[in-house]
Amino acid sequence: MTIFIALGDLHGQTETLNRLKMVQAMYPSAITVFIGDYIDTFGMNQGFDLLQKIRYIKESNPLHTVVLRGSHEQAALNFFDGKDNISWPRLGGRKTLRAETQRLSGHQDALHDREFILNKRQDLISWVRTLPLIYKPGDKNKIVFSHLGLDLKSGNPLRDYTYYDDTMEMNLYDFKNYELVFSRNSLGISIVAGHVPTGEIDGKYIDNQKPPKQYSDHNPIYTIQYPNEMPRYLIDGGAIKGNPKILGNIGVFDGETGLLIDRFEDS
Template sequence: MSRTLVFGDLHGGLKALIQLLEKINLSPNDVLIFLGDYVDGWSDSANTVSYLIELARQNSCVFVRGNHDDLVHKWLETGEMNQKWLEHGGQSSLDAYRNFTQEEKERHKQFFREMVNYYHDKKDRLFVHAGFTNLHGPELEYYETGFYWDRTLWEMALSIDKDLKPGDDFYPKRFQLFNEIYIGHTPVTRIGETTPVKKANIWNVDTGAAFKGPISALDIDTKELYQSDPVHTFYPDEQGRN
């Protein structure tokens, strides 16, 4: 029997990811959906990408593009970088690639190119790193950067009146387009949580792996939760993201 598992942000925490997959007792039949931000944070950023490339040979995987993935991809392709990126995890990725061969970097660039901005499954569930703004759905989004940068979907979910129901006049139209929407990007630790949070029909699976939290995975049918130990405990000599 196969499961469909959705994973929150990884941020280079490969050791924690390996532990998490052991806890899940992964089967080759399981479908894995990753919500982005595989890099920028801990020292295993480049190794995490290598691991995911190999994992996709065993399991059916969907790799959604995160904002940090886009930044690292641009740097790999063109050398483009900026100080703010370097200060918020980028330096860890630059360091992680120092000993990679050009051939290995080419494989990684292909991995980044093949990521998707969002994934919509047959049960009307949407998987996207950050969100979307178009009231008619992500396929009509004006700027693709919104998929991996925009926070308004989650901000709206947090602020919605709990008594509002689908169909009510002020219930957000974006929410009604899908049965469920799974996102990362904004750590739930910002609201004092350490496990995935559901607001309306929005599931936020980013549990702060870049900082002091674990990596989380959720069985999207049963809602069974799996978590690693806090990622920083695997990298005691590092600071992670600032």
């Protein structure tokens, strides 16, 4: 049995790594999968600091660590490449640049200076470029990990996975009559995704097969599952809000069944 520990959407919250150490001690042979969105700085959370720590974890134990690229990392790469000067600053990049520039230079002369951060953090940014978008373990495992989920309307969701537009929409819904409706999962494997705090997700089930998912102030792991189908697990715990008490969710999964077997949450 292969065990996977999944976490993501930490947005600079380095304290989550202490929670991770506790979970890893409980499941010492597990593979840890980071599913994206680390780079932002909110409050005391330091995005580049978290990136560096995650990189160290990966390099220290490469066979048991997988690090995926999230939508915020992709937006940052687009910004540093000069492809999009708007999206990442609006998503938290402006605060990240300000905090990292002040930390590295000791003054405010180079606030929002793309070239300054590129020069000082080129190695780390180059590492982010190498991160995959999706992780599908071997055929014996009925599970896949990605940041955005999968486009279940695609002919081949695993092959066609991409950040397909500038708004980085979730691929978690079908749109019917202008209402968000959870799409079915015909893949025969579980899908673990993040991207939006689970409390903020509103959605209905086809033919009202289950009660609708409504807005909440709490962000526990949420499961979307229709009868006779494999589940989809949404695990974003809401660390993007910058509350230092919110560490984010960690889910533990049995790869052979694709099912959640343990969870560690703030609420």
